[in-house]
Amino acid sequence: MGLFAKIKAGLKKTREEMSNSVHRMLHSFTKIDEELFEELEELLVMGDVGISTSEHICDELRRKVKERGIKDPNAIFDLLQETVSEMLSGGEELKVSTKPSIILVIGVNGVGKTTTIGKMAAYLQNQGKKVILGAADTFRAAAIEQLQVWADRAKCDLIKQSEGSDPAAVVFDTISAAKARGDDVVICDTAGRLHTKKNLMDELAKINRVIDRELPDADKEVLLVLDATTGQNGVNQAREFKNSAGITGIVLTKLDGTAKGGVVLAVREALDIPVKFIGVGEQLDDLQPFNADDFAKALFDR
Amino acid sequence: MAFESLSDKLSAAFKRLKSKGKLTEDDVKTAMREVRLALLEADVNYKVAKEFTKKISDRAIGSEVMESLTPGQMVVKIVNEELTELMGGGEARLKMPSSGPCIVMLCGLQGAGKTTHAAKLGRLLKKQGHRPMLVACDVYRPAAVKQLQIIGEQAGVPVFEEGQGNPIQISKDAVRHARDYGNDIVLIDTAGRLQIDDKLMDELKNIKEAVQPSEILLVVDSMTGQEAVNVSKIFDEKLEITGVILTKLDGDTRGGAALSVKAVTGKPIKYAGIGEKLDDIEVFHPDRMASRILGMGDVLTLIEDA
Ligand SMILES: Nc1nc2c(ncn2[C@@H]2O[C@H](COP(=O)(O)OP(=O)(O)OP(=O)(O)O)[C@@H](O)[C@H]2O)c(=O)[nH]1
Ligand SMILES: Nc1nc2c(ncn2[C@@H]2O[C@H](COP(=O)(O)OP(=O)(O)OP(=O)(O)O)[C@@H](O)[C@H]2O)c(=O)[nH]1
Ligand SMILES: [Mg+2]
Ligand SMILES: [Mg+2]
Numbered sequence: 001m002g003l004f005a006k007i008k009a010g011l012k013k014t015r016e017e018m019s020n021s022v023h024r025m026l027h028s029f030t031k032i033d034e035e036l037f038e039e040l041e042e043l044l045v046m047g048d049v050g051i052s053t054s055e056h057i058c059d060e061l062r063r064k065v066k067e068r069g070i071k072d073p074n075a076i077f078d079l080l081q082e083t084v085s086e087m088l089s090g091g092e093e094l095k096v097s098t099k100p101s102i103i104l105v106i107g108v109n110g111v112g113k114t115t116t117i118g119k120m121a122a123y124l125q126n127q128g129k130k131v132i133l134g135a136a137d138t139f140r141a142a143a144i145e146q147l148q149v150w151a152d153r154a155k156c157d158l159i160k161q162s163e164g165s166d167p168a169a170v171v172f173d174t175i176s177a178a179k180a181r182g183d184d185v186v187i188c189d190t191a192g193r194l195h196t197k198k199n200l201m202d203e204l205a206k207i208n209r210v211i212d213r214e215l216p217d218a219d220k221e222v223l224l225v226l227d228a229t230t231g232q233n234g235v236n237q238a239r240e241f242k243n244s245a246g247i248t249g250i251v252l253t254k255l256d257g258t259a260k261g262g263v264v265l266a267v268r269e270a271l272d273i274p275v276k277f278i279g280v281g282e283q284l285d286d287l288q289p290f291n292a293d294d295f296a297k298a299l300f301d302r
Numbered sequence: 303m304a305f306e307s308l309s310d311k312l313s314a315a316f317k318r319l320k321s322k323g324k325l326t327e328d329d330v331k332t333a334m335r336e337v338r339l340a341l342l343e344a345d346v347n348y349k350v351a352k353e354f355t356k357k358i359s360d361r362a363i364g365s366e367v368m369e370s371l372t373p374g375q376m377v378v379k380i381v382n383e384e385l386t387e388l389m390g391g392g393e394a395r396l397k398m399p400s401s402g403p404c405i406v407m408l409c410g411l412q413g414a415g416k417t418t419h420a421a422k423l424g425r426l427l428k429k430q431g432h433r434p435m436l437v438a439c440d441v442y443r444p445a446a447v448k449q450l451q452i453i454g455e456q457a458g459v460p461v462f463e464e465g466q467g468n469p470i471q472i473s474k475d476a477v478r479h480a481r482d483y484g485n486d487i488v489l490i491d492t493a494g495r496l497q498i499d500d501k502l503m504d505e506l507k508n509i510k511e512a513v514q515p516s517e518i519l520l521v522v523d524s525m526t527g528q529e530a531v532n533v534s535k536i537f538d539e540k541l542e543i544t545g546v547i548l549t550k551l552d553g554d555t556r557g558g559a560a561l562s563v564k565a566v567t568g569k570p571i572k573y574a575g576i577g578e579k580l581d582d583i584e585v586f587h588p589d590r591m592a593s594r595i596l597g598m599g600d601v602l603t604l605i606e607d608a
Contacts, residue, residue: 042348045342045348045528046348046528047528048527048528048529050343051339051343056370098304099339108525108550108553109413109415109550110412110523111413112412112413132404139578140449140578141448141449141452141453141456142445142446142448142452143573145444145445145448145449146443146444146445146449146455148445149444149445150444174516194550194552194553194554195553195554196552197553227523227525228525229523229527229529229533229554230525230526230527230557231345231525231526231527231528231558231559232343232344232527233345233525233554233555233556234525234527236554236555254411254496256494256496258496258498258529258532259528259529260526271472272564282412282442282443282495
């Protein structure tokens with residue numbers, strides 16, 4: 001299955017929900033008028049895009065309609081795809097070319113960090129990279145055991161300490177092990193934390209300092225995991241994690257449900273953070289590199 | 303984050319309005335736009351917000367603006383009252399059956415907080431003098447059983463598990479075990495699942511058939527957006543849930559999902575999760591939730607101060 005087909009399959013439910021309603025709506029109009037844009041905005045808000053971003057998208061559409069002299073309501077569909085794709089384009093690729101490079105995975109509680117790490121390890125190993133995992137969630141019950149299962153599935157090593165130990169020390173250990181063993185990519189798990197808890201956010205800053213000291217010239221990705229069912233709070237999450245941990249990208253998980261994950265559009269508009277991967281299930285191969293075109297197409301394709 | 307409260311917005315919308323008599327249809331229409339936007343910003347489902355504002359309009363039109371209130375504040379007061387009313391009205395306490403243990407099944411999407419809240423509830427009920435038991439029916443997620451065992455021990459509540467066995471059989475065995483050992487409450491932790499996953503939804507139905515729970519609680523993450531409606535609707539249709547636990551309210555989410563879930567299912571929100579620690583659970587407060595969704599610390603002081 002080609003990449004586009006795979007994403008389409010992964011997003012099937014999402015697409016059915018969204019594009020059916022867009023189509024039904026567009027077919028009910030004979031001309032492009034304000035009422036149409038109002039309904040379009042409603043559909044975007046229903047996809048968790050948020051009010052201001054939905055308004056922004058509709059403004060873009062109005063501008064393009066005028067500029068290109070478009071009259072047919074059905075043409076709006078392609079325009080919508082184009083606009084969404086433009087908004088989400090750029091910066092999708094993962095930068096892990098130095099040896100070693102490091103990926104720090106962060107986010108609020110229960111969004112899918114640990115699972116994503118398991119999938120990402122398998123993805124990178126399949127590309128011939130040697131991956132090592134660091135169990136820096138030393139807080140949540142059985143988090144280390146959970147990551148161990150994923151390390152076994154992905155066939156890579158895991159560096160761990162006991163529950164309750166200092167996460168920054170685990171990250172340090174993992175980096176040292178990676179250097180000693182000649183691994184290509186270090187991926188560190190972290191405990192889920194709400195972006196409003198200052199002490200926990202400071203802990204991330206500390207981890208970052210360890211990474212920057214130990215791997216000053218390495219490629220570093222700090223990935224924020226966002227659950228596709230999240231509403232507008234996702235923007236707050238991204239803003240605070242960006243401030244405290246300097247995120248370089250987003251992994252949007254749980255897109256195999258009916259949630260649209262539209263909040264990534266709001267995040268992109270407000271903070272210009274690219275989506276790098278999407279999660280479409282709980283199995284090892286349920287992770288796909290993000291592609292803005294495909295994502296927009298899969299969301300709105302007829 | 304700089305945050306303009308609904309009340310501020312309404313005051314601005316009504317700035318030119320001098321009369322303080324009755325609210326006219328036009329006043330209310332202007333106000334309802336702001337109210338609707340505020341609800342949407344708080345992640346209340348689009349359709350739910352629409353229906354809700356329609357209901358408010360009917361009540362607000364013709365309302366006397368009280369001496370101490372401006373029209374804007376009057377609208378806020380009505381909205382707040384209706385929201386509180388809509389979200390309350392349920393019995394928070396667990397229904398205890400007349401004989402045998404009270405069986406409580408927790409279910410919901412992946413990562414919502416089921417396992418944590420099974421242990422939190424166990425601890426809370428133990429403190430109230432019960433003899434609860436936890437049951438590990440998540441046989442899928444890596445280390446799910448281990449997680450429940452660890453937090454069960456922290457909570458001082460015994461955990462029944464049969465490894466990666468069949469969840470239906472495990473729940474039956476657990477209930478028998480509870481009867482034999484005098485546990486009066488059985489809290490069943492289930493695996494997270496999508497509401498559109500028919501196979502796993504059937505599994506829950508079969509557990510329900512097998513052990514006839516007194517309570518089926520849907521665990522919902524308070525950061526959920528527009529999806530809250532689809533999720534709660536289908537879980538309720540398939541399982542007839544008896545209540546909701548709203549989790550992760552310790553953050554800054556406005557929590558509009560609460561309104562969506564309540565509006566769609568009509569089932570009471572019984573508990574609120576307010577942190578990762580095992581004591582971080584409380585009985586749900588409809589009035590606080592209403593103020594939170596509207597983005598106002600305390601509506602009443604706000605109105606009184608005016
Ligand atoms: N359907 C679906 N479920 C997922 C996906 N990614 C993760 N999950 C599930 O979501 C739940 C939480 O995943 P975890 O990986 O434990 O999340 P986490 O962010 O590490 O959680 P904490 O460490 O507790 O903060 C698990 O049940 C996963 O199986 C996905 O893409 N789709
Ligand atoms: N901040 C906060 N975190 C919570 C709360 N409740 C649960 N969590 C965290 O959310 C994450 C997921 O909780 P779990 O109890 O594992 O969720 P679950 O629904 O059992 O997840 P699955 O079994 O994977 O579907 C963990 O990191 C918990 O510590 C809460 O009220 N507040
Ligand atoms: Mg984790
Ligand atoms: Mg669980």
